[in-house]
Amino acid sequence: MSSVIAIRDSRLIAYNDYEPVSKVSEVLSRKWAEEKNYLKGSASDWLPTVDAAFRSIRSECKNADWDGQGAVAISDRVIAVAEKVVVALFALIPMGTPAPDLIPEGDGEICISWAVDADRLLSLSVGAHGKVNFAGLFGKEGGIHGWQPMDATSPSTLDESLQDVARYLGRLYPPTVSRRAA
Amino acid sequence: MLRGTWGGSTHQLSADVQPDEVLTSYLFRPDQIIRVTKTIHHSRFMPRRKHKNERLEVSVCRSSTLTEAQVWTICSTYFDVHAPKPAIGRGVGPAAAVFAEELAFDADGIPHPEHANIIGWHDAVDKPDDELKHFWMAKAQRLAKQFLYMPRR
Numbered sequence: 001m002s003s004v005i006a007i008r009d010s011r012l013i014a015y016n017d018y019e020p021v022s023k024v025s026e027v028l029s030r031k032w033a034e035e036k037n038y039l040k041g042s043a044s045d046w047l048p049t050v051d052a053a054f055r056s057i058r059s060e061c062k063n064a065d066w067d068g069q070g071a072v073a074i075s076d077r078v079i080a081v082a083e084k085v086v087v088a089l090f091a092l093i094p095m096g097t098p099a100p101d102l103i104p105e106g107d108g109e110i111c112i113s114w115a116v117d118a119d120r121l122l123s124l125s126v127g128a129h130g131k132v133n134f135a136g137l138f139g140k141e142g143g144i145h146g147w148q149p150m151d152a153t154s155p156s157t158l159d160e161s162l163q164d165v166a167r168y169l170g171r172l173y174p175p176t177v178s179r180r181a182a
Numbered sequence: 183m184l185r186g187t188w189g190g191s192t193h194q195l196s197a198d199v200q201p202d203e204v205l206t207s208y209l210f211r212p213d214q215i216i217r218v219t220k221t222i223h224h225s226r227f228m229p230r231r232k233h234k235n236e237r238l239e240v241s242v243c244r245s246s247t248l249t250e251a252q253v254w255t256i257c258s259t260y261f262d263v264h265a266p267k268p269a270i271g272r273g274v275g276p277a278a279a280v281f282a283e284e285l286a287f288d289a290d291g292i293p294h295p296e297h298a299n300i301i302g303w304h305d306a307v308d309k310p311d312d313e314l315k316h317f318w319m320a321k322a323q324r325l326a327k328q329f330l331y332m333p334r335r
Contacts, residue, residue, distance in 0.1 A: 005316075040335070053213065060266070067210070068264030070230070097262045103213045103225045107311070111225055118327040123319060129312045135224075135319035137327075145320035147313055 004164070045097040050086050054079055055104035061104040072108030077128045081152050082110040085126050088158045092166035094175040114172055122172050124165060126150070131152030132161070136168050144168060194279075198299055199287040201278040206221040206245040207329060208261045215271070215331045222273030222329045227322035228315075229303045238318070239299035244289070245274070248296065254320060254334060260293055275329035283321045298304060 034083035061068060061074040073098035086100065089112075103111040109127035130152075135145035148164065207226045209215065212224045229238035245253050253272065262268045280287065286302040304317040 032203065056213075066266065068261075068266060070232070083297055086304075101213060101216070101223070103223055104211075105225050105228060106230055107228070107315075111223075113216075113223065115216045115218050118221060121323055121327070123224065125319060127312065129310075131312050133312065133315040133319060135316055135323050137323060141298075143320060145316040147316050 004144060004148070046086065046090055049099040050083075050102060054083060057102065057104045057110065066104070067106060069106065071104075071106040074108055074110065075128065078108060078110060078126070080152065081128060082112065082126050082156055084152050085124070085132070085150075085162065086112060087143050088155065088162055089166060089169065091160060091161060093169050094173055097169065097173045099136055102103075116172055122168055132165065134165055134168065136172070138171050141171070195247060195289070195295060197289065199244060199277050199280075199289050200279075201276070201281050202246075203244055204246045205275055205277055205280070205298075205329075206243040207272055207273040207275075208243070208257050209273065209331070210261075210265045210267050210269045212270065216326075220331050221288040222326050222331055224319060224322035224326040226273060226329075227300070227325045229300070229318055229322075237301060238303040238305060239288070239301050242298055242300060243294075244277075244298055246297045250335065256294055256296065257334075260297075271331055271333040273326070273329035274332050275325070279325050279328040283325055285325075287320065326334065 033113075057074055058076070058079055061071070064073045065071055066073065082102065086102075098114065099112045101115075102111060105111050105125060107127070109125050111123050111125050113121070113123040115121045119137055119139045122136065125133040130150055131147050133145075133147045134151040135143070137143040148161065150161040152161075207222060209226060214226055215221075216223055227240050229240050231238055239318060243256060245251070248256070254329060257269050257272070274302040277287070280300055284302065286298050287298045288301050291297055303321070306314060
């Protein structure tokens with residue numbers, strides 16, 4: 001079960017309308033996503049930024065009450081899930097999308113956030129419970145929020161779980177000529 | 183014990199928070215600032231339960247009647263002593279933004295007279311918090327974008 005709520009008028013931009021119908025086509029779909037982003041080189045574009053953020057969270061939020069306000073400790077397991085999500089999204093989203101901000105949360109989860117401006121934001125919250133909560137604002141197009149199951153046991157199941165989120169991120173940073181050339 | 187340290191501002195606060203009041207949320211982590219917007223991240227407005235099954239709330243400081251020095255005296259006395267590092271700055275925004283989200287205040291005045299909790303967050307006893315969190319994220323996002331970041335002086 002999952003839940004997505006659109007606030008006001010919500011217009012989805014579909015930039016990936018290929019839906020795999022078999023295991024082979026799932027592989028093809030993944031390859032296509034990877035090839036589509038080949039100009040980015042490798043995940044190294046994001047890695048220095050996100051690695052530093054994960055290191056900071058790991059060292060500063062590993063104990064309960066890390067914020068002095070009763071925060072739940074952020075476990076290695078939660079960090080591992082968040083790392084997998086970031087890597088998976090990197091392969092799914094349009095080229096040139098900036099690295100996300102990673103923010104530790106008081107409930108022991110990690111928030112993965114992008115902000116274009118005050119009215120165009122997307123945040124995901126991931127923990128070790130197999131769900132992703134998300135909320136986004138898309139300017140005049142309105143906003144969305146919801147949750148959905150997330151299976152991080154393999155790259156392909158994780159990719160599948162994050163397809164909707166990747167589409168929302170594509171609304172925030174739509175593919176452009178300059179971004180394609182980035 | 184701490185309550186006696188800060189006696190409150192010289193101005194009288196109304197019992198209820200008014201829409202034209204200014205609120206402060208203290209930050210101690212740089213990642214709680216959104217650089218491109220110079221506002222604070224919504225994680226500062228994610229509600230928590232003090233104990234399991236208790237009401238959801240977010241702690242804020244009513245700062246309309248305070249001088250800058252008084253704002254930071256409160257921070258040093260009540261926030262910094264618990265946080266792992268001193269606050270680096272604060273988010274400043276209107277109480278009206280809270281009412282606009284159909285949230286409310288409990289101006290409990292504890293542990294200092296200017297303290298209030300934002301309450302009225304969506305809750306459902308038959309659902310786990312990890313299926314409710316997106317409701318809080320959506321409201322916290324719209325709230326936080328109205329809270330400008332001001333570094334500590």
